[in-house]
Amino acid sequence: MIKVDSLKHTFTIGKKGKENRVEVLKGINFNIESKEIVAIVGKSGSGKSTLLQILAGFLKADSGSIIINNTEIAHFSEKESAAFRMNHFGFVFQNFQLLPGQTVFENIELPLKLKGIRQPVRKKKVQEILKKVGLMEVEDHYPNELSGGQQQRVAIARAMITNPPIILADEPTGSLDSQTEQDILLLIQQLNKNEGITFVIITHDEEVASIANRKLRMSDGFLVGGTKYAF
Ligand SMILES: Nc1ncnc2c1ncn2[C@@H]1O[C@H](COP(=O)(O)OP(=O)(O)OP(=O)(O)O)[C@@H](O)[C@H]1O
Numbered sequence: 224m225i226k227v228d229s230l231k232h233t234f235t236i237g238k239k240g241k242e243n244r245v246e247v248l249k250g251i252n253f254n255i256e257s258k259e260i261v262a263i264v265g266k267s268g269s270g271k272s273t274l275l276q277i278l279a280g281f282l283k284a285d286s287g288s289i290i291i292n293n294t295e296i297a298h299f300s301e302k303e304s305a306a307f308r309m310n311h312f313g314f315v316f317q318n319f320q321l322l323p324g325q326t327v328f329e330n331i332e333l334p335l336k337l338k339g340i341r342q343p344v345r346k347k348k349v350q351e352i353l354k355k356v357g358l359m360e361v362e363d364h365y366p367n368e369l370s371g372g373q374q375q376r377v378a379i380a381r382a383m384i385t386n387p388p389i390i391l392a393d394e395p396t397g398s399l400d401s402q403t404e405q406d407i408l409l410l411i412q413q414l415n416k417n418e419g420i421t422f423v424i425i426t427h428d429e430e431v432a433s434i435a436n437r438k439l440r441m442s443d444g445f446l447v448g449g450t451k452y453a454f
Pocket residue numbers: 234235236245247265266267268269270271272273274
């Protein structure tokens with residue numbers, strides 16, 4: 224489903240004339256199969272978020288290939304990346320990134336509006352998802368009226384409302400206490416199993432990595448590992 228080959232990226236940082244080149248990705252290779260949960264682990268600054276940004280098309284790699292569902296996306300224009308992203312990826316972040324002035328229902332509905340889906344269809348889909356993530360009682364609440372775990376459920380519902388085959392998650396439980404973390408990890412496992420969503424999760428946390436089928440480690444610009452866990 225995802226096949227990455229020889230992916231390289233270097234940032235140029237610092238003042239003009241005194242720039243430093245930081246080679247973050249030195250030739251990354253990996254495959255992710257449909258319906259896997261893969262954890263990407265590694266030290267702070269090792270390039271995990273950079274890799275995710277490049278996979279999602281927010282950032283262009285210097286060189287290399289990214290094939291997703293048989294489509295080469297590494298050389299897409301911004302417009303092509305945006306269209307591809309809308310149909311293939313959902314996103315979940317550590318800090319939820321919900322719109323504070325919109326209710327739970329409206330936050331989850333937004334990607335459908337952006338896709339031009341009609342209101343009756345939107346309503347039906349949002350209600351189905353609210354049920355799946357256990358948020359029916361709070362659909363008219365605003366994000367600041369919810370617990371952290373509830374907010375992350377809203378973010379997950381929003382990520383999956385357009386049925387993307389892949390959810391990219393950057394430290395999805397980083398802001399949650401350990402009980403709430405367990406609840407969210409259970410939800411991710413259920414969605415993986417019942418809806419067939421592939422998850423790529425960046426994490427520092429061994430608990431989070433433990434739900435993955437495979438753990439890939441960023442180290443010195445390379446991605447290593449990939450042993451399949453048996454369940
Ligand atoms: N936009 C940018 N411009 C310049 N340098 C950047 C940029 N984004 C990241 N870097 C550098 O690239 C390196 C990798 O950063 P990245 O955020 O990908 O690491 P990470 O593994 O996700 O770290 P963390 O676990 O702390 O989030 C760091 O040295 C960082 O300073």
